[in-house]
Amino acid sequence: MEDNRIGENITIKTACDEHGSDLESFCRTHDVAICKTCLTSYHENCSDFIIPLEEAALNVKTSTALDGVSASIDGALEKLQRVIEDCGMVSTNIEEQEKNVKKSVQNIRFTVNKRMDELEEKLLTKLSETCSNVKTKNVEFITHLSRKNDEIKRLKKQTVQLKSFDSDRQVFLGTRQIDKIVHEEIESVKVSLSSVRKYIVEIEVNQELTSLLENINSFGQIKIQEKAVSIPFIFENIDQAQTQLYKPVRSVHNTTFNFRSKFSLKEQIKNLEITGATTLPNGHVLIANYTSDKVLIECNDTGQHIRNIPVSGMAYDVTVIDGESIAVSHGESKRMDILNIENGTVMNTTDTKGSCWGVSCQDNRIYVLVESEGIVAMDKAGKIMNTIKCNRSCFDIVAVKDKIYYTDYVENTVHCCSMTGDEIWVFSDKYLVCPRGISVDNIHNVFVAGLMSNNLFIIQNDGKVSKMLLTESDGLNHPIPVCYNKNKKVLFVCNDSGDAIFYNIV
Template identity: 35%
Template sequence: MAFKLNIQCGPCGYEDITKNAKKWCTNCEEGFCGECEKSHKSMKVSRGHKMISVDDYRQIEDITVNMNCEIHSKKLDLYCKKHDIAICVVCVPSAHKTCSSSDIISIDEASKNAKQSTALSDLEGTISKTLDDVKYCTIDRETALKNVDKEEKRIRKKIADTRLSLTKYLDELERKLLLDLKSKHENCKLTYIKHLDQMKEIEKKLENMREQTFKMKRFASDLQVFLGTRQLNKTLNEEIGSLKADIKDHKNNRIQVEIHDVLGSLMKEVKQFGEIKVFETKAGVMFKDAKIDQAQIQIQGSKQHVGKVNLQMKQKFDINESEAPISAGIILSNETVIIADYFGSGKLAQYKNKGKHVRDFRVTDKPYDLAAVDTNRFAVTYPGACYLEIRNTNNDSDYMKICCSMNSLGVSYQDQKLYLVVYHTSIEVMDLNGQKLKTIVTDISPGVFNITTTRDRIYYTDFNNDTVHCCSMTGQNIWVFENKSISAPKSISVDNNQNVFVVGHNSNNLLLIQNDGKDSKVLLTDRDGIDKPRAVYYNKEKKIVCLGYKAGIIAIYQVE
């Protein structure tokens, strides 16, 4: 328990005498020693004051009750029954001059038997009921927390069971197919073996005939050779005829396999094992009929207002050989930073914590924009080429080229798909194998360079028209943001609440736009040192912002 200082006697203290108080006057709000208490009671003006022990005062010491008028700083010594409010003498002519004399009574008269009043009883009842409701809500939230853990385990088990069932089913299909292969293979072999046996038997007969011809030529008489030649020739013709008939019936068998169409297209068509969905349902606990005066209980939704968002600088570091603001920069979940320096050195580089340079990736063209694919992989565009790449931060030589349209600028990754801004043409969607899936927006402005996406929305900036756009996945406009606070918007990123980070290249600032496009907040300006920014990226897992701060400098901020 914290040690509390002794309460000093007020009148003695006025005389510069230090003396502990024994009683406390609730009217004067100061302590009195034994002698001063007697003097206090002896005076007519303070004879009726309420005196309590210091120990009793300790019980209410931390309870703050304002005894003075908030407007005039005078003592609250009157009460207006008409307005149900405590007032001071100055309040009467200024705000209660129309109130009758019967409405204005002394505060002492109004506070008589306050401990037995219905107002106090109602307050206690309201507090008790509200406390019960809060406890019910706490229990409900604890139950919901346990249930969501159970659901997570159940879903994990379902995924594992589905994977096991699929494996067993594929194993059984494989077993049947291999048995069929074995049977057909054996039949083909038996046919060929039968043919080989026939050929060997004929070969044996022909060898025998050749041997007879040789012996007959050496040792037999002319008559025997004459007759034997005709007999062997007849036999040979019969064998040749039989051989021709057999060879005519010979056929070559080739074994091939045709994988079922569904299995063959499984890896192409099925891009994810499943989808985790969160369904919002109304909480089971409601507040009961508690009358709460001068108070509101508001349950906040998941969408955070931009006015509450602030940035805390974590670090800044230099970019090697960069003489212009980078065109793109992303920070992965392992806090690896990747930068594309299209307007400067033309490098694609990797940095670790505190700005440690890891590598410059080997590139054949100047990289423009970046999109994180997973923990170790990212997509990078090259406007001057007809391809983009999926690179790996762990291995410079591990990358995949994907054919795309010339002048492909901004790129975003969402749900196994790449979204590309094709200059002055459209926004194209393709899978990670480079297959074009659809075109969402056509005839976009020449000022559209950068893009970002969520599961159900597309966001892009129009550099020329100073606007930020939000549309659906089918290209339907949801909102357009246009404000004097931002000029020449470039890179764009979105947080977990679909609030939008965007940098203004000419306005030298970082802006956060509300998810409905109606409100915004300037987070950083040129007073913070920003100069001609082109790149911003928000990591949703770490809740950190990677900003192309100025030429040759990257800044990392924690979002609070």
């Protein structure tokens, strides 16, 4: 085993870790240097893509690859330092947000206290008025009884005075008269006593207030929302350096897939015609629904519905521009909007000469399929950079690095061209009918959905080899949007009716 040491910290291994033999070959399929034992043990099916290590390393010293890597490292350090500085602002922002939350709590407390003071004052005023009225009634009743008491005392005095009369006749008549009056007064007192009341002053607390106090266990909840922040960390120099060293190739015949999840958008929206989709920086899928509901549908990679984003018109296709914005095409409305991905605010609107169909973004340049115009390349402000002619029957597009891929559903063809429109290859297959949705993996192999053939093809990056990955038996029924998550290696396919499937691509 031989190790070549460069400087103090870098060790370059020239022997296989597993078998101890010299690394003699390079597998372009798996992007790895291998020994003879590796070749027979793990790479028997890669014979077409095995080259001598010397051939893979040919002219590496004279290429600009290492210079490109060095420049990319400098760029990475610069961007990383910027990210560190931005992250350092998090504590400052949290402190400011903490102050705002405290102020909100104090404002709520002030509002509650003020309202409670108002209710208390209102209740105590009512208490005072009620008690005053009751006391007044009671005083009036006592006064009435006192008058009765005085009247009966007067009658008693008159009774005593009768005894001083000499005539029995006068005593008799006076007695009868006084007895009648006494009887009337006693009956009157009886009636008055029947209305005697004892008062108990209480409070019946509003049940809503009681329920509120019983049900509230806390003033509120402190929540921290963690939002994924998309920080583009892509360096073209590294990609160019790797391309100069070798060109990775993977035969599409070796591509397999594993079912991940399946779900239906019908549970969220009844009126569906799914025509486009894209992968967001946080791994979620944003889906275009070309109906009068005028929404984009966001789901995570398990199919869980996250939210609907209202848009200004029927959304045909959608693409990510950067971590903050997306572009949405509006089909026959002949318009494309750029939206803030967080709140859905329209940042810019561009009118097109024809119907605005498929849309894709590469290096902040937006590529739109405009009917009767072709592929129109423009910047975020809507300034047209160039136009590539293509058939009117081209609806779906994806732009990746230095190439554009699009489908022609009438001619049943898949096209690959340069950014200036120079055709690189054209693919067709009798089993691929009405190709529509299109996406590209990490090494430019192309996924295409057959709308009428109800299948999904993968086409090798040279356009010469293909494989049918999915068919109607896998649940495809008029599939249109296809998008591939390059980081997670997850493929999203959706029928126009809203039935969607996620697959892990191996």
